[in-house]
Amino acid sequence: MEAISVDHVRTLYRKYESDLRAVRDAQRRFLRERGKAMKAQLDDFEAELTYLLLRDLRPEVVVEIGTFYGWSTQWILSALRDNGTGHLHSFDIVDNVVRNVPPELSRGRWTFTKGDVREHVDKVPTATTDYLFIDADHGARFAHWYIENLFPAVPPRTPTSVHDVFHGRRPKPFSEGSVIVKWLADNALAYFTPSTAKAPEVARQLAAVKSELGLDEPVRTSDHNPMIFFTLP
Numbered sequence: 523m524e525a526i527s528v529d530h531v532r533t534l535y536r537k538y539e540s541d542l543r544a545v546r547d548a549q550r551r552f553l554r555e556r557g558k559a560m561k562a563q564l565d566d567f568e569a570e571l572t573y574l575l576l577r578d579l580r581p582e583v584v585v586e587i588g589t590f591y592g593w594s595t596q597w598i599l600s601a602l603r604d605n606g607t608g609h610l611h612s613f614d615i616v617d618n619v620v621r622n623v624p625p626e627l628s629r630g631r632w633t634f635t636k637g638d639v640r641e642h643v644d645k646v647p648t649a650t651t652d653y654l655f656i657d658a659d660h661g662a663r664f665a666h667w668y669i670e671n672l673f674p675a676v677p678p679r680t681p682t683s684v685h686d687v688f689h690g691r692r693p694k695p696f697s698e699g700s701v702i703v704k705w706l707a708d709n710a711l712a713y714f715t716p717s718t719a720k721a722p723e724v725a726r727q728l729a730a731v732k733s734e735l736g737l738d739e740p741v742r743t744s745d746h747n748p749m750i751f752f753t754l755p
């Protein structure tokens with residue numbers, strides 16, 4: 523994956539504008555219909571960026587750890603549907619997602635495994651993974667686990683994202699975020715974040731791109747966007 527920059531993201535917003543508009547409308551409708559029964563976690567920039575990167579990279583095998591009610595799952599599956607190719611392997615201890623994801627979106631392109639991913643590593647298609655999405659346990663121990671067990675097992679240069687890192691200018695001490703940010707620094711790896719707390723100028727520029735394209739009506743009103751995006755060594 524190319525290093526992500528605001529310019530690259532702007533190009534992707536322009537290139538996939540009409541498909542993205544349709545997915546945003548579908549996601550907004552879905553949230554409205556489910557009301558309080560749907561707990562969505564990803565904010566708009568990070569959800570859209572995930573969709574746009576998946577459109578651009580056209581992965582065959584995506585791994586998602588942490589589905590909860592399936593908000594990110596639906597964004598990812600929508601990108602695979604719009605690509606016309608690719609399979610998603612999702613993992614979570616709870617299986618609310620199974621009831622939420624519409625069969626027409628998941629059919630033929632989704633495998634869900636219920637349970638602690640650390641006890642189901644054999645089900646993670648590490649050898650063929652070409653996009654890794656992590657939004658699960660936010661403790662330091664879990665970050666050490668995937669750094670030691672998943673990162674070395676997936677192919678070199680796998681595009682990866684981790685949620686809940688930058689709710690503030692720095693990750694919380696002893697959190698997953700602090701472990702992954704230190705690991706990236708130790709390995710001299712760059713990351714991109716649309717976090718309003720960490721990168722307010724990036725968030726402002728992305729808001730301007732969306733406004734220019736008429737994509738500024740929020741899908742969700744929460745706008746922390748704490749996710750980081752990077753490429754493994």
Ligand SMILES: C[S@@+](CC[C@H](N)C(=O)[O-])C[C@H]1O[C@@H](n2cnc3c(N)ncnc32)[C@H](O)[C@@H]1O
Binds near residue numbers: 562591593594616638
């Ligand atoms: C923040 S939620 C995920 C939100 C979801 N990605 C979204 O966009 O709405 C975190 C999820 O990770 C799951 N989880 C936590 N530890 C896990 C583990 N060790 N293995 C698998 N799933 C785990 C939790 O059950 C929870 O549903």
